[in-house]
Amino acid sequence: MNTGRIEAALLKANDTADVGIGSGLLPSVNEMFERSFGGQRAVVVADENTFGVAGDEVRRHLEAAGRPMVDPYVFPGRPTLHAEYAHIERLTQALHAHDAIPIAVGSGSLNDIVKRASYEARRRFMSVATAASMDGYTAFGAAITKDGYKHTMTCPAPRAALADLDILRNAPARMTSSGYADLLGKVPAGADWLVADALDVEKVNAPVWSLVQGPLREAIGSPAELHAGDDHALDSLIEGLIMSGLAMQAAESSRPASGAEHQFSHLWEMEGLGYNDEPPLSHGFKVGVGSIAIAALYERMLSRDLSNLDVQTLVSRWPSWEQVELAVKEAHKTPGLDTAAIVESRTKYITGDELRQRLTRLAERWPGLHKRLREQLMTADQLRRMLHDAGCPTHPSDIGLHLEDLKATYYRARMIRRRYTVLDLATEAGILDQCVNELFAPGGFWAPD
Ligand SMILES: [Zn+2]
Structure with missing residues (x-):
């Protein structure tokens, strides 16, 4: 320690x-x-x-x-x-x-x-x-x-x-692997915080940021050694996990430790994925697959220039709250989650005017944000390899999900939490559909085998 x-x-x-x-x-x-x-x-x-x-x-x-x-x-x-x-x-x-x-x-x-x-x-x-x-x-x-x-x-x-x-x-080895995947999730979670910061949605708290992100690269840096039982790797992992908890206390929010990858895992959790398995599917294993999925989405986003979006057209197509509410009701039928998703989505809904301001800000700040995201993120392939080396599942089918479930999650997950993430950015920039389709098309990251 x-x-x-x-x-x-x-x-x-x-x-x-x-x-x-x-x-x-x-x-x-x-x-x-x-x-x-x-x-x-x-x-x-x-x-x-x-x-x-x-x-x-x-x-x-x-x-x-x-x-x-x-x-x-x-x-x-x-x-x-x-x-x-x-x-x-x-x-x-x-x-x-x-x-x-x-x-x-x-x-x-x-x-x-x-x-x-x-x-x-x-x-x-x-x-x-x-x-x-x-x-x-x-x-x-x-x-x-x-x-x-x-x-x-x-x-x-x-x-x-x-x-x-x-x-x-x-x-049991699977428990250490689960902790590794939960910690690895702080890579995309950090990226989501940078996005929220750049758009003035939620500022990065620098001292809290460093509690999680400071020791992170070292703590996730030796997955194979961790899986082989290396003590130093285990020490780094538990320290990283405990630091993450302390950071959430300091921030009085889970923002430092949880972004869209956790929205994926929460959605699957709330729908009971692997709940009755023995042993039950762990939180970390869902976060791990979510992290790969979000890193893959970021790659599609970062290959685009979001500083020259057609703001006027995007604003004219922006749905009213009533339309969003219908879409949320259509997407979430699980009792409890159905009403919660409406509250969460309502909380972060913005008007067309607010969308215009946000996209204008995005255009100004995209070059700087693009650079920060590149520094923060790892590729989906890298994350997949690291998780594999740590003994974690890496494909949706490993955790009992079909590819079409995963595809739907890209649209459904953002509705269940008010937290602003890359899923919101992609939606507001009007590119979520294109990016997700690229991921599942032949040759894409999630192309069927
Ligand atoms: Zn977690």
Whole structure:
């Protein structure tokens, strides 16, 4: 772990005050707990798998140090735990029976369950990672399934987070691969932020930008080594993931870590892609395929000169809100998502006059933006190779999607989030259709085999 980098990030983070990354850290879990929670009681929360991997050891270290403890709360290990609201209700109820501070020992879903349940029980918590599988450990908010629909629920990040490489190293390989793909997504996500910045939609916050983008190239630079079990690569990965969470805290937004590639993954997630697989299709694997797809779109965009668009014609063809609303209703029928997509699309809808201003700004700024995007992005081929080397799926068919589903996602994904991305730029510039058709035409990036 780069201590200076983490310390600098902690100064900016709102919720998390203490992060430990390294080998052999688990035995010092009590000291870390003490720094944040003094002499308070602790309760380990895990599932049967993660309890065996690290939860029981955490409990023993705390007990050996004389820490007052409540009996561990352990979810079943099979089938794989999902972040369903019913689990949160049960855990919250159990937490109300005492005043102990929860220690979440697990990865994505377990961490999200404890994060939200702790919030509902009006308590802070500590996180002990068992896999470098996603960037949510130090992020605020939790992705929870309620009434069959995936919600992002409010709740603060943990007060303290511990990641022992000796534990992470032994996690299933697919979990490390998933974390790699989630982190790789920060490449196109950064590009989307540059687009939003150039068009004065959402300015880049330079200190927050550097928290994510600073260590990123190194952290994603050794996919084959990571997949082969290299410790340095694993250390860089978990640090990158934790930095990403801290950056979201500092920005009070997921913008630093999430762009159109995450809109792809959220859409597939909300429609239940791979939800009932055992193990379920991971967040990171969807982000990985989304990242390749967005990088491929950027390539089509960057091959064009967007400084000489026919603004007058584009404005005259710009749809009214009523037309957009119909299109959103046509594109999204999933209960919950259907109404949410209308709200999100309405929030970022602009009028014809606003479109004129935006495209005029684009014309002025395209040369500079083009240059910044070229520096930020990698080609879709590069991303595909890196993901492959890290053991990740790279083709939609690897994650259970047909090419036509992927093609439709280029149009549908932007409707579900208000965040401005390359999908909005392509739509406003009137070139989304052309670019997508090029990608799926013979010889294009997504040409059928
Ligand atoms: Zn993510």
